[in-house]
């Protein structure tokens with residue numbers, strides 16, 4: 166049984182695609198907050214949250230889930246990824262702000278620009294998977 170879970174919220178499908186790909190590569194379970202908002206995370210040690218961003222704000226489903234599940238998240242390793250449009254300094258500033266607001270210091274962002282591998286994923290997603298599998 167895997168010890169990683171990916172909990173994600175996607176409006177246009179990009180975050181879902183990334184979450185599914187990361188789950189496949191890490192042999193993690195994934196949960197779509199559109200389909201399920203009550204998730205038992207007791208068997209997982211590392212929870213990876215994924216969200217898109219509108220107007221500088223992560224999706225409400227993620228914010229709500231974090232607020233409503235503080236108890237079951239206590240003591241677990243938590244990581245955030247944001248699929249977004251902004252890259253470079255703008256992207257860095259944005260992820261810093263979102264990471265602060267959500268209280269998740271281990272945060273990554275995927276601007277979705279640039280070259281893609283043959284599964285349509287950017288190098289930053291593959292680098293993220295490598296980093297996650299180390300922990």
Ligand SMILES: Cc1cc2nc3c(=O)[nH]c(=O)nc-3n(C[C@H](O)[C@H](O)[C@H](O)COP(=O)(O)O)c2cc1C
Pocket residue numbers: 174175176177178179180181216217218219220221222248249250251259277
């Ligand atoms: C209305 C709207 C607002 C957006 N605002 C931002 C933003 O503030 N910052 C950003 O980096 N990307 C922004 N984006 C881009 C999306 O966050 C990006 O396409 C993301 O991958 C969408 O994820 P999803 O397909 O899982 O919903 C915006 C997109 C839309 C449609």
